[in-house]
Amino acid sequence: MSAGKTKYDVIVIGGGASGMMAAGRAAERGKSVVLLEKNPAVGKKLDITGGGRCNITNAEFDRHAFAKHYGASEQFLYSPLSQFGVQDTFDFFTKRGLPLVVEARKRAFPESQKSPDVTRVMKKYLADAGVTVLTHSAVLGLTCIGNRITEVLTKKGVFAADAFVIATGGVSHPETGSTGDGFRWLAELGHTVHPPTPTIVPLKTAEKWVKSLAGISLAAMKITFFADGKRAFSKKGGLLFTHFGLSGPLILNSASAVAELFKEADVTATIDLYPDMDFAALEKLVITKIEANKNKDFKNVLADILPPGMAKAIPQLFTLSEAGVKAHSLTKEERKRLIHILKAAPLTITGLMGFDRAVISDGGVPLTEVDTRTMRSLKINNLYLTGDILHINRPSGGYSLQLCWTTGFVAGNSI
Ligand SMILES: Cc1cc2nc3c(=O)[nH]c(=O)nc-3n(C[C@H](O)[C@H](O)[C@H](O)COP(=O)(O)OP(=O)(O)OC[C@H]3O[C@@H](n4cnc5c(N)ncnc54)[C@H](O)[C@@H]3O)c2cc1C
Numbered sequence: 001m002s003a004g005k006t007k008y009d010v011i012v013i014g015g016g017a018s019g020m021m022a023a024g025r026a027a028e029r030g031k032s033v034v035l036l037e038k039n040p041a042v043g044k045k046l047d048i049t050g051g052g053r054c055n056i057t058n059a060e061f062d063r064h065a066f067a068k069h070y071g072a073s074e075q076f077l078y079s080p081l082s083q084f085g086v087q088d089t090f091d092f093f094t095k096r097g098l099p100l101v102v103e104a105r106k107r108a109f110p111e112s113q114k115s116p117d118v119t120r121v122m123k124k125y126l127a128d129a130g131v132t133v134l135t136h137s138a139v140l141g142l143t144c145i146g147n148r149i150t151e152v153l154t155k156k157g158v159f160a161a162d163a164f165v166i167a168t169g170g171v172s173h174p175e176t177g178s179t180g181d182g183f184r185w186l187a188e189l190g191h192t193v194h195p196p197t198p199t200i201v202p203l204k205t206a207e208k209w210v211k212s213l214a215g216i217s218l219a220a221m222k223i224t225f226f227a228d229g230k231r232a233f234s235k236k237g238g239l240l241f242t243h244f245g246l247s248g249p250l251i252l253n254s255a256s257a258v259a260e261l262f263k264e265a266d267v268t269a270t271i272d273l274y275p276d277m278d279f280a281a282l283e284k285l286v287i288t289k290i291e292a293n294k295n296k297d298f299k300n301v302l303a304d305i306l307p308p309g310m311a312k313a314i315p316q317l318f319t320l321s322e323a324g325v326k327a328h329s330l331t332k333e334e335r336k337r338l339i340h341i342l343k344a345a346p347l348t349i350t351g352l353m354g355f356d357r358a359v360i361s362d363g364g365v366p367l368t369e370v371d372t373r374t375m376r377s378l379k380i381n382n383l384y385l386t387g388d389i390l391h392i393n394r395p396s397g398g399y400s401l402q403l404c405w406t407t408g409f410v411a412g413n414s415i
Contacts (some may be wrong), residue, residue, distance in 0.1 A: 008032045008132075010415050011152060012160040013139045014182070015042030018387025018404035019167030019413075020122040025412025026165075027129035034161075035131050038138035038177055043119035044177035045169065049401065054115030057089045057405070059106040059397035062297075069399050073392045076367040080375065084409035089402060096121045098357055105249070107398050139168075142185055148382050163415045167408070170388035171196050172358040173267050177197045182389045193389045196363025197285060198355050199256035202247035209316035213241035216309035217236075217248055222275035225258060225349070227265035233257060236275055244353065252359060252396045255338040259352055270344035273307055283339050292333075294328040301327045306342070317341055360400045364391040374414035375407050384411035 008031075012023040015057050017035030018054050027033040035042070049055065063081045067074045096123050097134040100108045110117050126133055135304065139152045142164070151160040168182030180196070186195045205211075217240040224234040237250030249270055261267050288303055293301045302318065305310035318338060330338075370385055377383040386407040394400060 001259075006034070006157065007160040008034045008327045009161060010034075010163045010165065011036060011159055012131075012165040012167055013040070013152065013324060014165075014167035014169060014177075014387075015133065015135070016047050016167060016387060016404070017043070017122070017179070017401055018167050018337060018408035020126055020382065020406055021408025021414040022131045022165045022167060023133075024122070024125040025409050026415050027126070029413070031415065033129075033131045034159060035126065035133045036137040036139055036152070036159070037133065037135045040135050042133060043116075043122060043254055045173060046119045046122070046401075047116050047172070049115050049118075050109060050174065052115055053109050053113045053397075054118045055107045055109055055398040056093065056100060057086050057108045057402040059086065059090075059100075059102040060110045061086050066402075069397075070394050070403075073367055073394075076372045077392075079373045080406045080410045081373065083413065084406045088409070092405070093118070093121060096124065102247060105397055107367050110252050139181070142187060142189075143255075144199065144380065147380050149380060163384065165384045165386060165415075166389055167386045168389060170360065171362060172198065172355050172360055172388075174355065178388065183364060187387075188206060189377075189383075191365045191369055191377065193365060194363045197256075197259055197356075198352055198358030198360045199393060200252045200359040200396050201255045201257065202242060202353045203245050203251055203255060203258060203358055204350045204353060205245035206350050207316070207346075209313040209361070210241055210245060210347065211243055212316065213310065214243040214314050215257050216310075218273070218307050220275065221250060222272040223250060223254065224270050224272070224344075225254065226262060226270075227242050227261040227269045229268070232261055232267075239271070245350075246347075249396060255352055255364070258349060262352070267349040269347045269349055271347065272344060273310070273342050279339060279343060282342060283335070286335060286339060289325045290330065292415060294326070296327050298325050298327045298330055302338075317345060324404065358395070359396055361395050362391060364389050366391045373410075374385045375411040376414065384415060388409050 010031050010033045012019045012024045012035045015035050020183045023033050023035040048322045063085055070077055076136050099111045101111045102108050118130045137156055139154055141153045142149050143151045149164045151158050166182045169178030171180040219238045222236045222240045225232045239250045240248035260392045289305050302314050375384045387404040
């Protein structure tokens, strides 16, 4: 250790999910490790994951089936996933007193349903392995000589090491500390850094009826998107109405494709509230309901036909004069128009919510510039990259955190 400078085997920059895993694993192997975190505490983003419940991974135990969810990155991930995969995540947390439960769409959560419990396990992992954790320690810059980083500068002084991990995350929810510092450094170090766009993010809509349903969620809906009026793609899943538009898994998982459509066109959509019934079957159901309630106000019969909670939107979806009359006086044309609305409620998508609402952002260093067997940079010999700093497009459902556990472990295991 030289005067005024602290030297470690490994410096990990960023105490998010992937940085903690990398630091803990390297220290477990006997390395002297310091974790530099700019916030007052580690795991600030981890604490808010999964709506406070932390969707910690996805219980797809077949490595190849799991890797398919990462699109173009699939092939690159076989090796890291073979070193630390979904089963390893289950074992890691279960062994440390935090068993996991599996919910719909194979999403795995801690049994306690509390994300701070995940952070607690990771903090204990760091402590048990002997990692020096320095909070309030923003890294301000890196010194690179040739193709090796030699030291980092913080307000608390200069820290030197033989190997470095950049685990500073992306740019989503910047209040958690992910402000894109790593992207700037890596660009300066000669890496390609794809500009981030929010990819798992809610959508803004123009229609008032959507906003009047804020808080209502519907399972198994189908949404179809149109670019300049031309059908682009459809997806099925759960949807949540919000005061600004639409959210829920169906929407979050459509957002990156919608962002692509927006580059070239105006985007509209239709929601099919009965995706498992064709027009004729739905018409039959509506006729049966009307027959059974002939003398009731049609408005009340409609409330019975619509999915739960949607009645509030009736006046805007189906004009009041029609909705106010008795059920039996509904004309055939009106009935057909109603069914058309139930099968294709129209929406104007006005945009995507920003980074402040994004669950993950894409962007960052492409995997072609990383040796994914070790997570070592192919440009800087003693640099390792983990978590959201990597450009890997993925859906919601635990796939982001599994990447953090996987890439963090592989880096910590390889240094
Ligand atoms: C609201 C929300 C909910 C989510 N829910 C889920 C979910 O349920 N399941 C799932 O799989 N994924 C979820 N994600 C995504 C997941 O949280 C991220 O993929 C993951 O946390 C990224 O971890 P990371 O280690 O790459 O970086 P981060 O967690 O972003 O951590 C980076 C750390 O680096 C620190 N840092 C940054 N710059 C510096 C610097 N200059 N010096 C020192 N420290 C620095 C930051 O303060 C931060 O603590 C969610 C994301 C959000 C925003």
